[in-house]
Amino acid sequence: MREVMTKTMARNIFYGGSLFFILIFVGLTIHSHIYITTTSTASMPLTESVARGKHVWERYSCINCHTLHGEGAYYAPEVGNVMTRWGVIDEPEDAFTTLKGWMEAQPTGVEGRRQMPNFNLSEEQIRDLANFLIWADKTDTQNWPPNDAG
Ligand code: HEC
Known part of the structure; x- marks a missing residue:
């Protein structure tokens, strides 16, 4: 050789x-x-509203505090499974009203709790965000996160 x-x-x-x-x-x-x-992502169609919700998510930099499927900051709860935790994953109308209630109640001012700002979002934006979070929650993440808290 x-x-x-x-x-x-x-x-x-x-x-x-x-x-x-x-x-x-x-x-x-x-x-x-x-x-x-x-x-x-086949179980939830990628609608116009979901796409708009993603833009709201980006525009207000929710990821600066939250994680979505583990990506983002660890200041605030994981939101990739929040719709499951709230029990509204199959009820878009309930998802909207629950998220609306949450967004409007911020900041709670509860002592010792981390605070989330109030973004003064419109109903349309909150509806789109709810649809986006349902879509994200229905993504097959192969059983991640391993527990409810994310
Ligand atoms: C400055 C940091 C910050 C930003 C930015 C932020 N959040 Fe939050 N968020 C928090 C904190 C802190 C909590 C937990 C508050 C509590 O439990 O009292 C929270 C909680 C939540 C919850 C409830 C989670 C649960 O498990 O119950 C949702 C839903 C949520 N945020 C959505 C959003 C969305 C949508 C945006 C962007 C429009 C956003 N957040 C931006 C800090 C933030």
């Missing part, structure tokens, strides 16, 4: 290796796409 690697061998290893991993990458990308569109 040769002791020295020729330029041709090095080039073949480079191109062959690159192609191999590019194919794996493309395959995994397709798999993720199929998984996301048919399995993980």
Whole structure:
């Protein structure tokens, strides 16, 4: 066997290796796409209202205090499963009224409790947020978080 690697061998290893991993990458990308569109979020359609709710979520930087499916800050509760905790996941109207009540009651001013600001959101924004949180809650997260508190 040769002791020295020729330029041709090095080039073949480079191109062959690159192609191999590019194919794996493309395959995994397709798999993720199929998984996301048919399995993980299929039980709740991505409606206009859900999309608007996501914008409200971003515009008011809720993630600066909260986590959503574990992503975000650890100051305030996880909200990826809040609709389940509130028992309103299958009742969009109840989800709306409960969230509205919550948002309007902030800040509670209760001593010793962390405070959430009042964002003075419109009913429309709160409805969209409720739909977004239901949508997020219905995402198949493979049993994460492991407990109700998130
Ligand atoms: C400055 C930090 C902060 C921001 C920003 C914030 N929150 Fe909160 N949020 C809190 C805190 C603290 C609590 C818990 C308050 C309590 O239990 O008294 C809370 C609680 C909640 C709850 C109830 C969770 C539960 O488990 O009962 C919901 C729902 C919620 N927030 C939604 C939002 C939404 C939607 C936004 C963005 C529009 C937002 N929050 C932005 C601090 C924040």
